Amino acid sequence: MRRPIAVASGHTRLLTAGVLLASQSLLLTLSAVPATAGDSTTPVRGSAYMGRGVLAHEGVQGRPVETRASQTEGVDVSSHQGNVAWSTLWKSGVKWAYVKATEGTSYRNPYFAQQYGGSYDTGMIRGAYHFATPDTSGGAAQADYFVSHGGAWSKDGKTLPGVLDIEYNPYGATCYGKTKTQMVTWIRNFLDRYQARTGREAAVYTSTNWWTQCTGNYSGFGASNPLWVARYASSVGTLPAGWGFHTMWQYTSTGKTVGDHNKFNGSLDRVKALAKG
Structure with missing residues (x-):
């Protein structure tokens, strides 16, 4: 015998319809919420700082081990640090610094004057760096923008060469979005223009993993451009091809606190020598 099909009462039908409408409304509301500007996957242009990508992809693994080789402590800073207490850093043993000046061909660090001038006034040897965005404009154009907005070099004994x-x-x-060959060409265009504008060879900041992936571990810059390698571990590790040694090592990235910490591969006299050219 077939059982009769239950027919919902008017009240039940209204309740069910209400639940469905509420659920649909919630889904529509959630789908309409835009991603925030602070979303870690889509940061605002200009907000990048030295090591942001390395930190996200390679992570923090440890602190550097003690070594008998002479090394000199330094920091790098960007707008994330705001006005930096340079005298405090100086007293803690920091003797050199790099300050983000530019990014692409439209961003300038609003704290550059305080950071670049303040480190100099404290007694540090300091320089400027440019965060490259090869997807927005050419290498030569970005080198021009960098040199014109803080990245120039002067032979005063306290200004380090610019950093890409x-x-x-x-x-x-x-x-x-670039092939390995296109990336190498972009980097070469930046470095050549910087040298032509300033008379100095810019240093290259990168990580071995990124360099291998995006340039095919190209070895053509090691003879002329100092290497600043990023690796957050107890040792500097394998270097990108072409460099037999590193000049600087970013061993930790702290982002929005007191800046990232680095070691210069040599005594303070060697830092001064790099500044003098």
């Missing part, structure tokens, strides 16, 4: 910060893209595709 080329690392994981915090805004999109890891290699900025």
